Amino acid sequence: MLNANDSFRHIGLRNRLVKEVEKKGITSKSVLEAIGRVPRHLFMDPSFVHLAYKDKAFPIGQGQTISQPYTVAFQSSLLEVTPGCKVLEIGTGSGYQAAVLAEMGVEVYSVERQRKLYEKTQTLLRKTGYKEIRLFLGDGNLGLPDEAPFDRIIVTAGAESVPAGLLVQLAVGGIMVLPVGVKSQTMIRIKRLSEDDFEQEKFGDFAFVPLLKGIVK
Numbered sequence: 260m261l262n263a264n265d266s267f268r269h270i271g272l273r274n275r276l277v278k279e280v281e282k283k284g285i286t287s288k289s290v291l292e293a294i295g296r297v298p299r300h301l302f303m304d305p306s307f308v309h310l311a312y313k314d315k316a317f318p319i320g321q322g323q324t325i326s327q328p329y330t331v332a333f334q335s336s337l338l339e340v341t342p343g344c345k346v347l348e349i350g351t352g353s354g355y356q357a358a359v360l361a362e363m364g365v366e367v368y369s370v371e372r373q374r375k376l377y378e379k380t381q382t383l384l385r386k387t388g389y390k391e392i393r394l395f396l397g398d399g400n401l402g403l404p405d406e407a408p409f410d411r412i413i414v415t416a417g418a419e420s421v422p423a424g425l426l427v428q429l430a431v432g433g434i435m436v437l438p439v440g441v442k443s444q445t446m447i448r449i450k451r452l453s454e455d456d457f458e459q460e461k462f463g464d465f466a467f468v469p470l471l472k473g474i475v476k
Contacts, residue, residue: 299311416469
């Protein structure tokens with residue numbers, strides 16, 4: 260969705276970024292197309308805008324970062340979403356990951372624990388045309404029980420262990436993707452096979468900001 264603050268130069272830089280992410284092993288056409296459509300520079304702190312289409316993470320304030328595009332693409336690929344999926348995101352941050360998911364045609368519910376970041380990102384998503392993304396201020400460890408179940412759950416911060424409160428909100432047949440660990444994290448994909456049975460897979464090591472409890476007002 261091209262807006263007044265996007266340009267053909269930005270589109271060209273995104274196309275280059277897509278090729279870079281693809282070379283690193285991302286094969287999902289829907290994920291690559293979504294990365295190519297989201298104006299990442301609009302989600303950046305002004306001091307880092309000129310670096311928006313580098314495949315790197317950057318600070319966004321409040322001790323948080325906008326994730327590396329490859330990491331966003333990797334997690335999005337593991338989710339295996341289809342249009343219409345109901346997806347819960349834990350850790351809204353800049354809103355970039357939520358925007359990528361929205362471009363993939365899913366219904367996004369996103370939780371952010373820091374009020375200042377929540378308010379800033381809510382305004383940003385409206386301005387950039389992603390009004391359909393539903394944002395909530397809350398403790399991500401608890402999820403959104405009133406909106407459950409979810410077809411997919413994605414956690415964008417490092418959890419010390421898999422939050423039990425999120426597992427119960429995953430629909431049978433659903434998928435949850437999250438990084439688990441303390442100093443560094445292993446990317447985990449969990450599939451809910453039945454009410455009581457889960458299958459878990461591991462997909463390499465990553466570094467995320469920690470998943471913290473409570474709400475920062």
